[in-house]
Amino acid sequence: MQKKISNLPFHGTAEQEAKLQAVIAANKHDKSHLMGVMQEAQAIYGYLPMEVQNMIAEGMDIPLEKVFGVATFYAQFSLTQKGEVHIAVCLGTACYVKGSGVIYEELQKQLGIGGDECTADGKFSLTASRCIGACGLAPVLTVNDEVYGRLTKDDVSGILAKYGK
Amino acid sequence: MKTVAELQAAREKASVDLALRLGGTSASKYKRNVLVCGGTGCTSSHSEDIIKAFNEEIEKHNLTDEVKVVRTGCFGLCALGPIVIVYPEGCFYSMIEKENVPEIVEEHFVNGKIVEKYLYKETVLEDGTIKKYNETDFYKKQFRVALRNCGLINPECIDEYIANDGYAALAKCLTELQPKEVTQIILDSGLRGRGGGGFPTGKKWSFIADGPQKYVVCNADEGDPGAFMDRSVLEGDPHCLIEAMTIAGYAVGANQGYVYVRAEYPIAVNRLQKAIDDARAAGMLGKNIFGTDFSFDMEIRLGAGAFVCGEETALMTSIEGNRGEPRPRPPFPAVKGLFGCPTVENNVETFANIPQIILKGAEWFSSMGTEKSKGTKVFALGGKIKHTGLVEIPMGITLREIIEEIGGGVPHGKKFKAAQTGGPSGGCIPADLMDVAVDYDNLTAMGCMMGSGGLIVMDEDNCMVDMAKFFLEFTVDESCGKCTPCRIGTKRLLEMLDKITNGEGTLEDLDKLEDLCNYIKANSLCGLGQTAPNPVLATLKFFRDEYVSHVVDKKCPAGVCKNLVTFVIDQDKCIGCGKCAKNCPVDTIVKTDYIAPGHKLASYKIESGKCVKCGACIDGCKFNAISKQ
Amino acid sequence: MDMLNCKVNGIAVSVPKGSTILEAARAAGVEIPTLCYMKEINAIGACRICVVEATGARGLVPACVYPVAEGMEIQTNTAKVQEARKMTLELILSTHDKKCLSCPRSTNCELQKLCNDYGVTASAFEGFKPEYAIDDSAPHLVRDNNKCILCRRCIAVCNQQYVGILGANDRGIDTNIGQAFKLNLSNTPCIACGQCTVVCPVGALTEKDDTEQVWAALADPKKHVVMMTAPAVRAALGEEFGMPIGTGVEGKMVASLRRLGADKVFDIDFGADVTIVEEATELLDRVKNGGVLPMITSCSPGWVRFCEQYYPDEIDHLSSCKSPMQMTGALIKTWYAEKEGLDPKDIYVVAVMPCTAKKYEIKREDQNAAGVPDVDVSITTRELARMIKRQGLNFTALPDEEFDNPLGQDTGAAVIFGTTGGVMEAALRTANDWLTGKDNTEIVYEAVRGNASIKEATLDIAGMQIKIAVASGTKAANEIMQKIASGEADWTFVEIMGCPGGCVTGGGQPIHPQYVRDTVDIHGLRAKVLYDQDEAAVLRKSHESPVVKELYEQYYKDTYGCHKAHHDLHTTYKAESKF
Incomplete structure (x- = not known):
């Protein structure tokens, strides 16, 4: 899978930018520090959207494409935001035949986001997961680390409401 | 410390405490040392809480001057964690919880009575005597060189490292040996690289080209699923790595080192960073070490999640700030490596052997092992084996000794099927080759690979085709995508294995699979691609019958490949409780009108077709009435 | 050794x-x-x-x-080698779209040739194949990743050009060549040089084909179609028809354009001569009146775009002169239109260029002297060859014909514009005559010839020591600009061309397989065509061109750089952000 790119507006704060600029200033003398700068940037912002990679590219005097090439090479770097509430819907075979695909779609509909995306307020993010071994409870999803099983489409709004939607 | 004499003085001072653990007489004020494992494994089972509890209880009993609690690196027997070892008795408390601590302190430290119920069972003999931890089956055949300080010293304390001969080898090199002599000792010792192909370390050092700038690089990007010996050294004995790299720097004329560590090893990174800072403060790194002309310093670079960076040229490309794509060799790193400069690169375990070789001599080291594989090797035992964990054993021990004696054998009375070595680059050793002595060349001859030393045991319930597929999935995910054979070829291999495990393969596919494997091996740019087909080739070689079952009989003998198994309810065993039907995610289990003799309710049956083979029914059945066929 | x-x-x-x-x-x-x-x-x-x-x-x-x-x-x-190569080709094909029938690179594709040579057919492996949308967002080129074989030659030249908008992204089977964040090419700081299209072994990177527009104009009886060619085209077009590299085909080229149906066939060399007199005037003005120095040429739109995006603070160094193509277009739609009594709106100017960036240049602002675009469409040498083939012309058998008048006359100075150093040499010939007030006969400046990426010289002109530099390729341009930006440069005049070697090796020129590019001095052979033509020319200095003289007499009150000339022949630049 190619890495998914965030399509949300960027909401960096001045404080975050100041932190990143300080990291860049401390490292710009040596382009081999690119990955280290990106790691710190991800620690500051939680992910590496275009605006952040741009700052790095300009600050380090490295083409943006190169920064992006590095970001998409290493598993650790994320181009999408993870929400405070991270929902993973199991799309393993057992869950899928039991309708987890429908639940996944319903979540996308209610949250107004696609898979591997995050709501604009940074609250909810959604992803599909492989089998988590809870086939007896199928279909299942996890919210952060909590497992919800034997779901129907109608349970979705209740779960979301529990997390403040 | 600027002189060898100062180092000696520091050692004498520090060794007082350590003597208690090494079995000598000690002038230390402490009567007891309590060693608690602070490795990643035991930390995840809350060993930090245990340390805290010990300290609190010891304080409560006013024993702070008598009992010292030490957070060490990994003891190795991770299956029994969290582990606590108490010296001078050497007794081995296993699977300790913080709730057990008050009792141990009260009974053992105050009343002097070892609390038997918390001891590792094997250490309690029938006559009531207690074995020391190092007399157990797991430990007694081990010989620790690379791991000698792991589980013995506090890795965050440079003094404890110095106490156990730390930095003495560096002092010896800088003050008594010429760089060439150092390389010669390593060459004579027969030490071979512990991370992959097993290239002689001394030879690697001797190939280093001339140049104004050279580097020493430590590969700590341990990525094989199931291997964690490098992490253990970094967590348990970071100064050893610093000392070894500095020695390498002296031998090859480099004054800068880099350690490339996986970012997934936070404990290791923090301990190594502290060790570097402490070493620098102690004068073991920096300018004019021991007052000589030699200067050396090092820094940590973090990986970011790419298995291929364990390949030496990819690792350097990554340190340079790029996508971690390998470069063609030659030119070899010794000629043109990091930043285009001559570079020596070894992995953590290789380096961890160096100080002991310098101190004890090449002959001492080469007296262990086999003709072409000297010394010891650390293995990470995993899979279907009782004692999962880390062991360090002399090369040449048989696989049977490792698995049956040290590892405690296959659990649950299952039959041993094969051992997988070398991770995704390696192959498997079938049961009838269990008595072959394990060393580099024997493994290679079997189509296996030592690799970094991951050793995964498989029993009769493992499907070898599925195993090959598992490793291929890993390689496909981790292929860097630079060269054609690995980028496209491994994906096509995986697709063919998918086809076979889905029951859609043919006998011709097996030939095509083998051809493609051989092509990828011969044509790939780097070690990852060149070894990626090994799990397929090895399983094809030793377990061809399993492949044939998949493609001809459309059966998975181990009952693993879902498309090839059917779930069946034995209607005479079924008591009709209906739990399976409730558990079934696809409602394909229905009641029949058959009531088995002796039962009151009608039994159930699985209607084939809709079954997704998730196994929820089997897991829920208490009467063993459901099986895979 | x-x-x-x-x-x-x-x-x-x-x-x-x-x-x-x-x-x-x-x-x-x-x-x-x-x-x-x-x-x-x-x-x-x-x-x-x-x-x-x-x-x-x-x-x-x-x-x-x-x-x-x-x-x-x-x-x-050996058999072993052949087996391995076959399998490599089969694997590559398993991720390739195999749509050779309609591929612009068919018969000129390195992959196709190898598959033919090794008897490899498509079906050996089937499986997952990433699908990519075609990126045709930019005016100059089309990227079709479904044909990409990940050889990374485009990345190498893009980095070589110091642009670096192309790179490898993701990894494993998902590895793809592309722009950061999958941005459309038009949203990147691509300079449109097209060097990637020249090195792509397959059809993954091609110029955007604008020939349909030309066919449409030719078929439109209301349009007065003027086709005009840059000097470098004549030095390479023959290669598309199997003629050896280094064959000059000016006469056949003109004949083919006429047979395609052009109402007039003009020579952009004319615009080059005008460029020299305007540029020399501007330079002397900058020197005398303390203008921004060094002045840098602006003939190459790839270079201009590089400067605007990568050195936005230094755009005042760019000469305000339009490129020869735009000048010729402007004069066709003003002077020529007036002379012939044509409405500029009815004139359709087709430029045939060695260049892909020209496709972007014609759409730039401030390039419309007559209130309509100076040039309507710009096609590459390769596209012209395609048109000639579709027209059914037997190119090698065509007679040699001459350009139409009046915009078909040139000097030797103009023709060497097509290679690195040519603009500088042409300018020096005129400047030397003007400053010394003599008709000098020493007109060959060896110091600026050859294919070094940077050439510097200090020349004695009318007793003055003038420092000049010539650079080709934007990597060299970057070196020059770093010196200018840091203030350490003391050149008076600098020529920069965006493509290494200049226009003869431009991004729109005929494509040769890499082994030819590795082993043949393509630049030298093509440049020789131009230098030979210069040497054979009677008039070798731009200011001596009778048509240029006529233009200024009739249209610009005999004054180089006059207000009207400025309006028609000069342009402006905009500092732009790279991202």
Whole structure:
């Protein structure tokens, strides 16, 4: 899978930018520090959207494409935001035949986001997961680390409401 | 410390405490040392809480001057964690919880009575005597060189490292040996690289080209699923790595080192960073070490999640700030490596052997092992084996000794099927080759690979085709995508294995699979691609019958490949409780009108077709009435 | 030099130490297929098509990067080697769209040729194949990743150009060549130089084909279609028809344009002559009146775009002169239209250029002297060849014909615009005459000839020591600009062309397989066509051109750089952000 790119507006704060600029200033003398700068940037912002990679590219005097090439090479770097509430819907075979695909779609509909995306307020993010071994409870999803099983489409709004939607 | 004499003085001072653990007489004020494992494994089972509890209880009993609690690196027997070892008795408390601590302190430290119920069972003999931890089956055949300080010293304390001969080898090199002599000792010792192909370390050092700038690089990007010996050294004995790299720097004329560590090893990174800072403060790194002309310093670079960076040229490309794509060799790193400069690169375990070789001599080291594989090797035992964990054993021990004696054998009375070595680059050793002595060349001859030393045991319930597929999935995910054979070829291999495990393969596919494997091996740019087909080739070689079952009989003998198994309810065993039907995610289990003799309710049956083979029914059945066929 | 002896397929050959197997094979007259390799630019050993057997090496080794050892015996085409190459091709094909029928690179595709050579058909492996949307967002080129074989030659030239908008993203089977964040090409700081289209072995990177627009104009009876050609086109067009590299085909080119149906066939050389007098006037004005120096040429739109995006603070160094193409277009739609009594709206100007960036240049602001675009469409040498083929012309058998008047006359100075150093040399000829007030006969400036990426000289002109520099390729341009930006430069005049070697090796020129590019001095051969034409010319200085004189007499009150000339022939630049 190619890495998914965030399509949300960027909401960096001045404080975050100041932190990143300080990291860049401390490292710009040596382009081999690119990955280290990106790691710190991800620690500051939680992910590496275009605006952040741009700052790095300009600050380090490295083409943006190169920064992006590095970001998409290493598993650790994320181009999408993870929400405070991270929902993973199991799309393993057992869950899928039991309708987890429908639940996944319903979540996308209610949250107004696609898979591997995050709501604009940074609250909810959604992803599909492989089998988590809870086939007896199928279909299942996890919210952060909590497992919800034997779901129907109608349970979705209740779960979301529990997390403040 | 600027002189060898100062180092000696520091050692004498520090060794007082350590003597208690090494079995000598000690002038230390402490009567007891309590060693608690602070490795990643035991930390995840809350060993930090245990340390805290010990300290609190010891304080409560006013024993702070008598009992010292030490957070060490990994003891190795991770299956029994969290582990606590108490010296001078050497007794081995296993699977300790913080709730057990008050009792141990009260009974053992105050009343002097070892609390038997918390001891590792094997250490309690029938006559009531207690074995020391190092007399157990797991430990007694081990010989620790690379791991000698792991589980013995506090890795965050440079003094404890110095106490156990730390930095003495560096002092010896800088003050008594010429760089060439150092390389010669390593060459004579027969030490071979512990991370992959097993290239002689001394030879690697001797190939280093001339140049104004050279580097020493430590590969700590341990990525094989199931291997964690490098992490253990970094967590348990970071100064050893610093000392070894500095020695390498002296031998090859480099004054800068880099350690490339996986970012997934936070404990290791923090301990190594502290060790570097402490070493620098102690004068073991920096300018004019021991007052000589030699200067050396090092820094940590973090990986970011790419298995291929364990390949030496990819690792350097990554340190340079790029996508971690390998470069063609030659030119070899010794000629043109990091930043285009001559570079020596070894992995953590290789380096961890160096100080002991310098101190004890090449002959001492080469007296262990086999003709072409000297010394010891650390293995990470995993899979279907009782004692999962880390062991360090002399090369040449048989696989049977490792698995049956040290590892405690296959659990649950299952039959041993094969051992997988070398991770995704390696192959498997079938049961009838269990008595072959394990060393580099024997493994290679079997189509296996030592690799970094991951050793995964498989029993009769493992499907070898599925195993090959598992490793291929890993390689496909981790292929860097630079060269054609690995980028496209491994994906096509995986697709063919998918086809076979889905029951859609043919006998011709097996030939095509083998051809493609051989092509990828011969044509790939780097070690990852060149070894990626090994799990397929090895399983094809030793377990061809399993492949044939998949493609001809459309059966998975181990009952693993879902498309090839059917779930069946034995209607005479079924008591009709209906739990399976409730558990079934696809409602394909229905009641029949058959009531088995002796039962009151009608039994159930699985209607084939809709079954997704998730196994929820089997897991829920208490009467063993459901099986895979 | 230390030499090593080896044998390639039994042929003994001696090569310098450090040579690769590929170099040894070439020295022995043996060609080994390559896909990713580019001499000096891309030696990455990635595609594995060049594998060979060699003594002392384990298994198969990539010839492009594997060094020769003394006594090595190399076999380049054993059964084992052929099997390996076949499988490599089969694997590549399994991720390729295989739509050769409609591919602009069909018959000129390095992958297609190898598949033919090795008898490889498409169906050996099937499986997952990433699907990509075609990026045709930019005016100059089209990227179709479904054809990409990940050889990375485009990345190498893009980096070589110091642009670096193309790179490898993601990894494993998902690896793809592209722009950051999958941005459309039009949203990146691509300078449109098109060098990637020249090195792409397949049809993944091609110029945007604008020939349909030209056909439509030619078919429209209301349009007065003027076709005009840049100097470099005549030095390369013949290659598209099997003529040797370095064949000048000006006469046949003109004949073919006329047969395509052009109402007039003009020469952009005319605009080059005008450029010289305008640019020389501007330079002298800057020198006399303390203007921004050094002044830098602005003929090359790739370079101009580079400057605007990568050195936005330095755009005042750019000469305000339009490029010769735009000047010619402007004068066609003003002066020529007036002379012929044509409405500029009815004139359709087709520029045939060695360049892809010209497709972007015609859409720039402030390029419309007559209130309509100076140039309506710009096609590359390759597109013209395609039109000639569709028209059914037997190019090599065409008679030699001459350009139409009046915008068909040129000087030798104009024709050398097509190679690096040419603009500078042309300008020096005029400046020297003007400053000395003499008709000088020493008009060849060797210091600015040749294909070095940067050439510097201090010239004595009318007793003044003038420092000049010539750069080609934007990597060299970057070096020049760093010196200018830091203030350490003391040149008066600098010529910069966006493509390495200048227009003769522009991004729109005929494409040759990489082994030809590695082994033949394409730049030298094409440039020689232009220098030869210059040497044979009667008039070799722009200011001596009778048509230029006529233009200024009739239209610009005999004054170079007059207000009206400024309006028609000069333009403006905009500082732009890279991101």
